[in-house]
Amino acid sequence: MSDWEPKITAFLCNWCSYGAADLAGVSRLQYPPYFRVIRVPCSARISPKFILSAFRHGADGVWVSG
Amino acid sequence: MERYTEKIRERARDLLESGKVDVFIGYSKGSVPMMNRPALIREPREVNKLLWDNHCALNLCNYLTKRTEKIGIIANGCNSRNIVTHILENQIKREQLYIVGIPCEGMVDHRAVARAVGQRDILAVEGLGEEFLVKGKDFEERFTKQTFLQRNCVTCRHHNPVIYDEMIGEPVEEGELPNGYADVEAIEGMSSDKKWAFFAQLISRCIRCYACRNACPLCYCPTCFVDESKPQWVGKSSDPTDTMTFHLLRAYHCAGRCTDCGACERVCPVGISMRQFTRKLNKDGETFFSWEAGLTLEKRPPLDTYRPDDYNDFIK
Amino acid sequence: MSGKPGNFSAEILKRPRFVDVEKCIACGACAEKCPKKVDDAYNQNLIKRKAIYVEYPQAVPLKYAIDKDHCIFFEKGKCRACEKFCPSKAINFDDKEEHLNLKVGAVILAPGFRAYNPAGDDTFKYGRLPNVVTSMEFERILSATGPSQGHIRRPSDQKSPKKIAWLQCVGSRDVHRAAHGYCSSVCCMYAVKEAVIAKEHAGGDLDCAIFYMDMRSHGKDFERYYNDAKEKHGIRFIRSRVPTIEPVDDTGDLILPHVNEAGEVEEERFDMVVLSVGMETTPEVARLARNLDIDLTEGRFCRTDTFHPVRSSRPGVFVCGAFQGTKDIPQSVIEASSAAAEAEVLLSAARNTETRRKKEILERREGNKTPRIGVFVCHCGINIGGVVDVPAVRDYAATLPFVEFVTDNLFTCSTDTQDTISRVIREKALNRIVVAACTPKTHEPLFQETLVSAGLNRYVFEMTNIRNQDSWVHKDAPDKATEKAKDLVRMAVAKAALMSPLEEAEVDVNRRAVVVGGGVSGMAASKALSGQGYQVTLVEREATLGGQALNLFRTWRGEDIQENLAAMVKSVESDPLIDVCLNTELGQVEGFVGNFKTTLTCKGQEHVVDHGVTILATGAKEFKPEEYLYGKDPRVVTHLELDRKFMNHDQGLKSVKAAVFIQCVGSREPQRPYCSRVCCTHAIESALYLKKINPDAEIFVLNREIRTYGEREYLYREARLAGIVFIRFSLETKPKVFVDGADLKVEVPDAALGHSVGIKADLLALATAIVPYKDEKLARFFKVPMNEDGFFVEAHAKLGPSEFASDGVFLCGMAHYPKPIDEALAQGQAAASRAVTLLSREKIRVSGTVAYVNPAVCSSCGVCVEVCPYSAPSFIEKGPFSGKAEINPVLCKGCGLCVSSCRSGALNLKGFEEGQIMAMINEV
Incomplete structure (x- = not known):
């Protein structure tokens, strides 16, 4: 399990989580390189369709935050 | 249950004749037993197609969407709740509707009946109050309705319509499950x-x-x-x-x-x-x-x- | 500072930062190489930073500075490591102090406060006992960006504490030593918040106890928060002043002895103690005030008066925030806008006189052609390039569909690169641009300007973040970081291929305001608008202006309210720009920001007003109780009725032998769980006045807690010194009022005495709640929300207290929450100031990122109309698509809630289209 590299699709709200991910960078907090961010204008933009689509396209996990 | 059929026909005829509604939506017999189909009645002379029995389980509200005429409709608990949702969601206007409320005693699960007769061909099913009779080519069996209810009817909490212009029959008791x-x-x-x-x-x-x-x-x-x-x-x-x-x-x-x-x-x-x-x-x-x-x-x-x-x- | 209002000359000293902010890209290479470690003041010295630093990660601008006092170069003359490693040559050791001479028309003082330092106070042994920390230190300990990443650890041994105590009023409500007699207004709530968050961080087994004198949760929604802290989070509230903190040998644990409410001495052991330190004005600010010739109060705050809450004693100099008096964020933000309004009025003649216009460049019609994408990959010095293989990402980008041009830049944001991008766009006829660099949050506008200068629409641009969210956070995995950068570029290119140019809707702004409500806040708003040359229609349903202030006698500062109010009413009525409509209500409202059409109804007559903005100042009223014999015995009166007696010089008051005040009548009760904020101060002010006109009267104030926040606390102290008796009761032990023969008797159990106190009262004044009008019709007209109590809900509790989420509608006064005159007035000015941000423009231009409807697929279900917080969707009324939804782009904020809620797929969001996001999902 330790060498498993999950594929995570992350939907981050431009105003909070996306900014937080930027700040994590400013603070040089290191974390595993397995998620790919899709910036959205608000977590309200996330439709259940996106989440299911991400899974349909092979995501192991979907992260929504806002 | 079948006792409401006459009353429905009567009300449909009155409503159509008086011009109160342009169309009356109810159920009529389907080509296959236990599969009643929706009926849109426009002429008073056609009201005898209407009926009410143990197999009126399709949701009539489906036939209301975006209609523009005046409509009379049969509504038991389920139908009436969907009428409410339809009105809320702008699919029909309350003032277009004349809702004939009907207390519902649950509908029969056609699959359960088919299983009970070993998937033999059923030619007719007749209601007899608390029981119903299933007829095939070379068999006849009686069943108790309560044990053959659709699963949603078993857990139903709203047998009576929640919105109506008039009621046919007395409301049934809503048992808390x-x-x-x-x-x-x-x-x-x-x-x-x-x-x-x-x-x-x-x-x-x-x-x-x-x-x-x-x-x-x-x-x-x-x-x-x-x-x-x-x-x-x-x-x-x-x-x-x-x-x-x-x-x-x-x-x-x-x-x-x-x-x-x-x-x-x-x-x-x-x-x-x-x-x-x-x-x-x-x-x-x-x-x-x-x-x-x-x-x-x-x-x-x-x-x-x-x-x-x-x-x-x-x-x- | 010299000169007069409208024409000051101000001398400003600007200290050198030794870093050129134009060049610094905040990459952090300097701080990484800097050998000098310094206590990090932002983190309350709990950890170290470098001598070159940004104060905190959210700093604006995000640029480094050198701390001269600790820099090795400035100490010893050599080092210059930062200079050597700075990739953008931003270090400048020759930077000098600058004396700026500014010509200004108005000055706003917002110097803030500092936290009280408890080191000098023996009681707490702060500085000697490591596990006694201040609330400011605890804030950092709780913070995810703090020294322990939000894990609660106590300083002595880094263990997670199991029991934490907060001690309130450290440095506040204390007339001893260097402490302050005033209340700091905010510590009760922050202590409750810290305790709640600490429990959330630590999980179930953390015990939090708050030792307090009076819990002051007088802000909007604060009482609920306090109740929840007690009931849902199990935080213990102990009403007791802790006299000393004793260490338990060398365990690091601490013993707090205290006297409980029954008068017995108890001891309790804690792992950690947090001192809830108060606010104070720094000596530097006090010196500044002296230099500026500004009067200070006893507590060293800027002196203002109730009817001019943000004016200092020097004309043209305004004040806001904690320097005006201790306060929380919402009130600071209100005052900030209020001070801005005062300055705007003073300077309105100069508005737009120094505006420069940018040259407009004609947009080429490129957007709808086959995509020709240009990809620019940034090295950001070594920030990206040091980890990610930038040339490999660039080459990979070249293989992607529709990509016609790729390059990599040392700094994509540099001025010369902008010129290159602009040139390449024209030469290669590019019509979509992707930049892979730092974060769009800081750099997107820059690149969009470059697109515009090259004749492209600003929205055919996509930026992907391969620095903050890649190279900086995956330093040890360069291969994976490169792979991630490729993925991100592929996703961005996929989205870019589906982009098209977007239009920004424009709408004309009608320059008139309608202010609903002619009370103090409504009048203040009207004056602040007319003072800037805008026309106002002031609507009042009663026959006179003044609102609730007409019923009030004196302010807590002793100012005569009727005299001041009359002057205010007169100035409003005689103002040629203010159209006062008395006996008038709103009949109908149509339109939206910039273009409202409101029908006013006055005595059966209707007339229509066109206006651009609306301010709701509809106020609140006094609750009429049914308890305590109110309405049944003439000796029982409300506060407003007592004020009326004062104003009428009621001779009966002079023969009162005993007067009783009962607080929280209808407030802080289960059916109305909020504090009415003004009643404690009002009761004490009235009690003192009664004592003044009738010195022999015995006066009792029966209260659940006294909430004389800020310098109002002096009044409370004065009352106690004047012999006014304060007796506390609780919700369970409310006083009993009954008639015994001819006597009116009040009985209340006194916990301190252990038995009931009976008082024969000649006067019983009830501090009844302030209740809102709950005007549903008005809320519907302007599509603004109300909370459960019936007060309007502002756009943001902290940052947008005087506006609604719906554009063009603002709020102030008691319609927002109960408040005294000075705060209502300040908020009136604040609402006006916020409104001027719209009124000062001829047109409002909105973002191109807005929702739109495909009416052919719309099912008319109305979900979008219901869910939108900004009322942007509505139903089309006429034509072939009648009944289908449409979006007003002017109101749309582009959040996409309607789009994701639409089952039919009729809605979409420009710039974040379903297809664009799906393309990105496909490419993950």
Whole structure:
């Protein structure tokens, strides 16, 4: 399990989580390189369709935050 | 139950003759036993096609969407709750409708009957009050109605219409059920893997005919997401991933709106119990929002509502 | 500072930062190489930073500075490591102090406060006992960006504490030593917040106890928060002043002895103690005030008066925030806008006189052609290039569909690169641009300007973040970081291929305002608008202006309210720009920001007003109780009725032998769980006045807690010194009022005495709640929300207290929450100031990122209309698509809630289209 590299699709709200991910960078907090961010204008933009689509396209996990 | 048939015909005739309605929507006998079909009656002379028996389980509200004429309609609990939802969602106007309320005593599960007679060909089914008689080519069997109710009728809490202009017959008693969600709780108790296996198994026979969607009065969109191509949300095949995507999204579209009328299950040609999806959402609606769909014209369903001062802590 | 209002000359000293902010890209290479470690003041010295630093990660601008006092170069003359490693040559050791001479018309003082330092106070042994920390230190300990990443650890041994105590009023409400007699207004709530968050961080087994004198949760929604802290989070509230903190040997634990409410001495052991330190004005600010010739109060705050809450004693110099008096964020933000309004009025003649216009460049019609994408990959010095293989990402980008041009730049944001991008766009006829660099949050506008200068629409641009969210956070995995950068570029290109140019809707602004409500806040708003030359229609349903202030006698500062109010009413009535409509209500409202059409109804007559903005100042009223014999015995009166007696010089007051005040009548009760904020101060002010006109009267104030926040606390102290007796009761032990023969008797159990106190009262004044009008019709007209109590809900509790989420509608005064005159007035000015941000423009231009409807697929279900917080969707009324939804782009904020809620797929969001996001999902 330790060498498993999950594929995570992350939907981050431009105003909070996306900014937080930027700040994590400013603070040089290191974390595993397995998620790919899709910036959205608000977590309200996330439709259940996106989440299911991400899974349909092979995501192991979907992260929504806002 | 059959005792209401005459009354329905009478009321339909009056309404059509007086011009109070342009069309009267009810049930008529189908070509197959136990499969009554919706009837749109426009002429007083046709009212004798109308009937009311143990097999009036399709949701008539489905035939109201975007109609412009004056309509008379039969409404039991389920139909009436969907009428409420239809009015709330601008699919029909209250003033267009003349609602003939009817107390419902539950509908018979046609699949259960077929199983009970060993899938032999049924030629006729006749109601006899608490019992009904099933006739085949070379057999006749009597069954007790209570043991052959549709599953949604067993857990039904709204037999009587919640909205009507007149009632045919006295309201039946609404018995409070000890726990209508025992099945949902059993699934909630499963591990993620077990749940996945359960639902995968549940829909494994699905042929993506969309009968469930077409029978559902909530599914009135001009274009369904499954038919969209730019972008294409769901593949057209019966690949399990696509099938699951369809069922999950369909269920979510019903969240806070489903009246558990059972039309979806009734029409499924392969007998999938897709109410397992919607019933979980109905249960959550009750737990988190004290909400049952179609009971009031005053409020939109919780997921349609934006309130900055939402009192629910979990949303803050 | 010299000169007069409208024409000051101000001398400003600007200290050198030794870093050129134009060049610094905040990459952090300097701080990484800097050998000098310094206590990090932002983190309360709990950890170290470098001598070159940004104060905190959210700093604006995000640029480094050198701390001269600790820099090795400035100490010893050599080092210059930062200079050597700075990739953008931003270090400048020759930077000098600058004396700026500014010509200004108005000055706003917002110097803030500092936290009280408890080191000098023996009681707490702060500085000697490591596990006694200040609340400011605890804030950092709780913070995810703090020294322990939000894990609660106590300083002595880094163990997670199991029991934490907060001690309130450290440095506040204390007339001893260097402490302050005033209340700091905010510590009760922050202590409750810290305790709640600490419990959330630590999980169930953390015990939090707050030792307090009076819990002051007088802000909007604060009482609920306090109740929840007690009931839901199990935080213990102990009403006791802790006299000393004793260490338990060398365990690090602490013993707090205290006297409980029954008068017995108890001891309790804690792992950690947090001192809730108050606010104070720094000596530097006090010196500044002296230099500026500004009067200070006893507590060293800027002196203002109730009817001019943000004016200092020097004309043209305004004040806001904690320097005006201790306060929380919402009130600071209100005052900030209020001070801005005062300055705007003073300077309105100069508005737009120094505006420069940018040259407009004609947009080429490129957007709808086949995509020709240009990809620019940034090295950001070594920030990206040091980890990610930038040339490999660039080459990979070249293989992607529709990509016609790729390059990599050392700094994509540099001025010369902008010129290159602009040139390449024209030469290669590019019509979509992707930049892979730092974060769009800081750099997107820059690149969009470059697109515009090259004749492209600003929205055919996509930026992907391969620095903050890639190279900086995956330093040890360069291969994976490169792979991630490729993925991100592929996703961005996929989205870019589906982009098209977007239009920004424009709408004309009608320059008139309608102010609903002619009370103090409504009048203040009207004056602040007319003072800037805008026309105002002031609507009042009663026959006179003045609102609730007409019923009030004196302010807590002793100012005569009727005299001041009359002057205010007169100035409003005689103002040629203010159209006062008395006996008038709103009949109908149509339109939206910039273009409202409101029908006013006055005595059966209707007339229509066109206006651009609306301010709701509809106020609140006094609650009429049914308890304590109110309405049944003439000796029982409300506060407003007592004020009326004062104003009428009621001779009966002089013969009162005993007067009783009962607080929280209808407030802080289960059916109305909020504090009415003004009643404690009002009761004490009235009690003192009664004592003044009738010195022999015995006066009792029966209260659940006294909430004389800020310098109002002096009044409370004065009352106690004047012999006014304060007796506390609780919700369970409310006083009993009954008639015994001819006597009116009040009985209340006194916990301190252990038995009931009976008082024969000649006067019983009830501090009844302030209740809102709950005007549902008005809320519907302007599509603005109300909370459960019936007060309007502002756009943001902290940052947008005087406006609604719906554009063009503002709020002030008691319609927002109960408040005294000075605060209502300040908020009136604040609402006006916020409104001027719209009124000062001829047109409002909105973002191109807005929702739109495909009416052919719309099912008319109305979900979008219901869910939108900004009322942007509505139903089309006429034509072939009648009944379908449409979006007003002017109101749309582009959040996409309607889009994701739309079952039919009829809605979409420009710039974040379903297809664009799906394309990105496909490419993950």
